[in-house]
Every structure is written in structure tokens, then in C-alpha cells.
Amino acid sequence: MTRCVRAMCMSLSLLLGCTRAPAGGDDTLRLPLINDPIFNPVIAPDIGSVMVNKVLFPGLVRPDEQLRPVPDLAVSWQAAADGMSWTFVLRPNVTWHDGAPFSARDVKFTFDQILDLASGSRLRSDFSAVDGVDIVDSLTVRFRLKAPFAPLLPLLGYNAGILPEHILKGRKLTDAVAFNRTTPVGTGPFRIERVVPGASVTLVRNASYFGAAPGVARMVFKVVPDINAQVAQLRAGELDLITIEPANLGSVEGVAGVRVLQVPVVQHWYVGFNASTPMFSSPIVRRALGFAVNRQAIAAGVLKGYADLPGGTIPVALRDFYDSAAAPVPYAPDSARRLLASAGWNPGPDGTLKNAKGEPFAFELLVDKGNPTREQSALAVQQDLGKIGVRATIRTMEFAALVRDRVLPATYAAVLIWWTTPPDPDQYAFYVTGQDNNHVKWSNRTADSLLSLGRATQDPIQRRAIYTAFQRLERDDPPVLVLFYPREIQAASTRLEGIPALGIRDALRHSERFRFARQDTIR
């Protein structure tokens, strides 16, 4: 028995001792994914796929650190004077990962697929203004539009990676299982090397990449669905860059070998009130509720300061369009009470606001289950509203059920949710009367015309003026109660350099820039 135990101990120490894990294969960048990706940017909207596809499949343009479109597969472009078409000159001598030449045919093929619902396209609504793409010559394409469409460039640099016609032609994109799951072919700085289902995707440097030579030899995307496990692996030196929630800050701050970065992202988190219900149809009520919530406390307490305070629905990350002249919406509970009284809501004996019919101001606030930032924000909103006599009951639901059963059919009173948008101020789909994505059922004729004009106006100065007017209008008639603009919190190995100052998804459009510090680690 003892001999057996001793032998076991010896073999265990052998196992533990002889191979200390190399603290990162020197030239391998390791990032987490939360799910197995599908390697096709047109049909895969999930976060895991989006991240890998940004590396494998460049678009015609990509966003720089100011979120302005700069050349990627296209080198130059020109809008027609009437704004009804755009001509793109493509980069010459680009090859696909399999060696085939890239040309205008691939661009046309990709957009034919994007516009065809039967292909399984998830990008059609992004490009609903596009009528079609014509090949001018082998390195020139022309986008025909149904109406002038200013967000075209930002959208081309967002999720619209270009697909290889020579491989995918002639069948449904969703049926190309081998391509989508194991052998994708793109034009990006890294090409596929190995896929282990449920575990990892390994990319290797593309020697014939058209841009600057990639700074690392390999990129490994490890499937690590649990964020606490991601943090542990970062601290153990098994991941190099992760994005975290404010709740995780305590486990990475002050840890040797880890640094914390933050970048504003194009998101607005908000409480949406269903404006088709009598309780929330009045702009005065929505404005009053906006004054009643202490956003500063939420940003400081729940988001640990990793957020910007909001004016309207256009986030501060869109530097060219955010209305920086106006101060954030203030916390003014007294104004809130006054406004609500003017709208007919007066406190009853127990402090709860009641209308003329004696009905209490009480409603259900939906929030998705499992995300601490959103759950805690919902609690803060509930408490702040309670202070002025508005009774919100929080109901947590699984995200899918919340969206499909309540938000899409608009069978809710209030919901705490967020929009992640392309780097453009166009919010036509979300806030114009009757649009599919206008889940809050907001309707304001002036806003409708401003948002229509905004997406049709090319001139940046005029455009800025239009969106400033929209943001001013939102002060009087808020479509939603914007809580904050979050900043993405990135935790990275101190050895990692060249991280673009962008949200992780946009940063991956520049994956050739990542590199490791050259102070060779001890083996």
C-alpha cells in the first residue's frame, strides 16, 4: 500500500514538474471565444463568429481608431454626385488564402448573397438601401443604391467581409458546411490552420497578406464560455487579451503581468418604455423618468466608472456626431415629480403616484438573466423610480425569451436592454415610426424626417448638424431612457503590444498589428 502511494506521488511530481507550461508559445496570440464560430460573415451574427470572421475576411474598408472608414480591400472610392451610386477601386494583386486572385467578381458575389434572403443572409437589413452591385472592370465595382445612403462606408467596414466566389458559387451559403466549419478561405492577415470543435480555432500568419506583415505567427481562439474561467486563464498566462465586465475588475486589477484598458464603444444601454401603452405615450412622462434616475451613481457604482454619461441615443464614441455642447441629462428628482404632476400623476397617501382614475404608476421592468451589470442597473433604476413614487417590479428572463416573446411583439411595459450599432449615427431602423426595430414604438414626425435626412446626407458638416438637431429633440421627447454609454474593458497581458484603441471586434480588423514585447520570456 505505502509503496503504491509512493509510486503514485513520484509519477505525479514527474507530471507536474517536468513541463511547466510555456507561458504562451512565444509568438502565439491567444484570445477567448464564447462559442464555436461559423466561418462566414454573411450568415453568422453570433459574437464568436463575428470575432474570427473579422480576422479571416477583410471588407472593402475598415474603421480606424477614430472609427472613420479607411481602405482595406478597396483603395479608393467615389460617390456619384446624386448619391445614387458609389464606385470602389479594389486593391490589386490580392490573393485568397488558397492562392486564387481576388477580384470584383468576389465583391459582386458577396453582395448578391447579402441581398438574397434565401442565402441565409443576416446582413440584408444593413444593406437594404443597396439595389445591386455591378462589375465595372476586374478591379472596379459600382454599388447602385435605391436612395442616397450615407452609412454605406461604415457598414462596409462593419460585418461585411468579402467571400470567395470561386469556392462558394452555386450553392446556399448555409449548405457550405466544410467551408463554414473547417476550411474557410479569406484574404485576411491570418489563414486557418486547425479547428478543434468546442475547443479552439488556430490561425497562422498569411505570408501573402496584402497589408503590413502580421506581428505574431499564430492566433489561437480558445473556446472559453465562462468569463470567470477566462479571467483565470488570463492570470495563468493562457490567454493574452479578454474583455471583462465591471464585476471582474477586482480579479485583474493589480495583478502582475496584466493591464486593464478601456475604450468607448458604439452602444447605448437604455430602459425602453413601450410608447404604445397609455402609461408611457406622453413625452413628458418619459422625460420625467429620465430626470428621476441617478445615472452618475449607476456609472460609478455598477460600472465602476467604466461608462460615459449620456445625452441622447448617439454615444460619445461617435466623436464626429455626439452633441458634446450639451451636458448629460441631469439627475433632478424634483423636476421629475413636477413634470409627472403636470402629466396628471400625483402622490397618493402611501407616496405612490396615481392618475385621475386612481390607478397607481406601477409596471414591470424586464431585464435579461445572468448579466450582473444589467441586473444591478435594473435594481438601481427600480430604487430611483421608487423614490419619486413610481413602482417598477423587476422581472428577469432568459435573453432569447425576453427578445422573442416580449420585445419583438412589443408585449412589455419597460425593458432594460442595449443597442450595439455600426460606427455611424444612423438610427433610422430603431427610432423611425413603424420600423421593424423600433421596439419602443416611438413616433415623432420631426425625428422621422431628421433621421431620413441624416442617412441621405453625404456632406459631413450638414450631417453633423442634422444629428445635433436630433439629439436636441431627444431632450424634449426621449425615445428611450438612455442609462449610459459603456466602455469596453479589456484585460491584456503586459507582453502584448500594438492593441488598437478600439472595441475588440473592430480591433480584430487590425489583427496584423498585435505583437509581443521582445523581452524573451524565461523558458
Next chain:
Amino acid sequence: MIRFLLRRLGHGLFVLFVVSTVTFAIMSAAPGGPSLLADPKLSVAERAAIESRLGIDQPVTVQYTRWLGRAVRGDLGASFLYQTSSLSTIGSRLPQTLLLAGTALLLTIGIGIPLGMSAAARPGSRLDRIVTSSSGIALAVPAFWLGMILILVFAVWARLLPAGGAVTEGVSLGLLDRLRHLILPALVLAAAGCAEVVRYTRSAALTTLALPFVQALRARGISPARVLWRHGLRHALVSVVSVIGLQLPRLVGGAAITETVFSWPGMGRLGVEAALGRDYPLVMAVTLVVSAGVVVASIMADLAQMLLDPRIRTA
């Protein structure tokens, strides 16, 4: 024997049918629907196109009949999330689950039975008290907590073992690398089952050791060790084997938490992902495979009991 096997297999098929029907019904009734549709940015037309592509625009009964018709021919459909066929999706994960579950089972048996027997040999001794109390702790501690603590201690602080994954990605380091990745998740997965086996073994052995035949053996001057490890063990094993049989489904299907904490690419996590994403074909396939595993495991546990106890054979 053959008749027994055939009868049990028949029962098994019936169980699978019932399980599949119930699962399909519950899944279709669950709120939310496939996560592919849970994108607030989808337009009405896009949603309709996806629903018709996945075939979920049909009534549930039609969907189930279609599914059953194909399932009988061995086609469990393609996963909504992964696009690959459900069976091959499972096939790519099953070996990892078998490796993890098999190791955990070996640990459960290899640690649980000897410890339980040793504790029973001297009830009330220091060893017995340590074994009993530590098995209580192992039963009470949740797997995700134990997993995170082990990761903190062995991967983050001591940097002796990897924090997750089944191999070091991007580098091939061979068998040793695999073993190093296996240690922590296998320990966590084995912990609760091991504690259960310890307790069952201990109490079964205590009962056995009080039986007259043991007194008789002792009276004949047979050494206490031989009485315990040869005669006592065999007798106690009969009930312990059925407990081990009950561990198998938990090891295969219930490893989701351990697999998530250690980002182990196994089937338990796949099942959870499928359920959360309402990936109907994959949920059905995982349920069927796991249920089939349970059926087979319980048949095997019965067979093992027959081998150990001649009285059951004739029954």
C-alpha cells in the same frame, strides 16, 4: 441470459421513445425559441426566412413526426447552431467526454472503494472520522466552486497545471500535456461521486462485517486483512456496483459544469449550449445519446451484479 438482455434492450428502446417525445414537447413549449431568432435587429422578413429554413414555422406535431421519421432512419438532422449534422457534432465531442468521464470513474472507484473499506475496518478511528467528514465536504461543495479554487491554487498561483482546455492549443506536446490538462477536471468531476461511493462502501462493509459468515471466517483464524479485502469486499461490492452504475449518467451528461469551468470541449457543455440556444435537433440528439448511455450503463450494472452475486443470477 440472452432473453434477459433482449428484454432489457426492448425496455431501453421504449424508454428512448418516451424520452424523445417528452423532450420534444418540453423544448417546444419552452419560452424563447431558437436563439438564432433572438436578435432584436432582425427584420420581420429575415425572421420568416430563418423560421422556414429551420422548419420551425410548422406546427409542433408536424415537426415531431418529421423528426421521428428521420430519426428512425438514423438521421437526427443538422444542428441549428453548428450547421453540421447533430450526430457528427456529438461525435466530435464524445471522445473528450469519455476520456474525462472514464478518468473520473477510475478515480471514483480507485479512491472511493479502498477508502470506504479502510474506514469500515476500524469504525470510529481517526482515519474513519477523516474519511467520513471529508466525504461530507466533497458532497456539499459545488463543482464550479471547487473547480475555481483548484484553478486558482494550481494554475494561477502555483502555475503547476493548466487552467483550462484539453490540450495546449497551437503546440503539440503529446500525452503528458493531455494528462496535465486532465488532472483538475477529472478530480472535480470525481469528487462528489467518489464521496458517495466512499459512504456506500463504508456502510455496506460495516453491515457485511457484522454478518455471521464473517464471524465464522475470523473464528477460523483467517487474517483480518484477508477477511476485509477478499470476503468483505466482494459482499459489499454488490450494492456499491449499483451506486457506481448510477454515477455513469452523471459523469457523461452532467459534466456540463465541470466542462464549462475548465473549458473542456465535451458533450455536457454541448448539451447546455444546445438547450440554451434552443437548438432543437442537437438537444434531441444529445438527449438520445445520453439516454442510450444510461440504458446501457444500467444493463451493465445489472450484469456486474449478477457476476458478483450468484443469487441474483437465478432470480
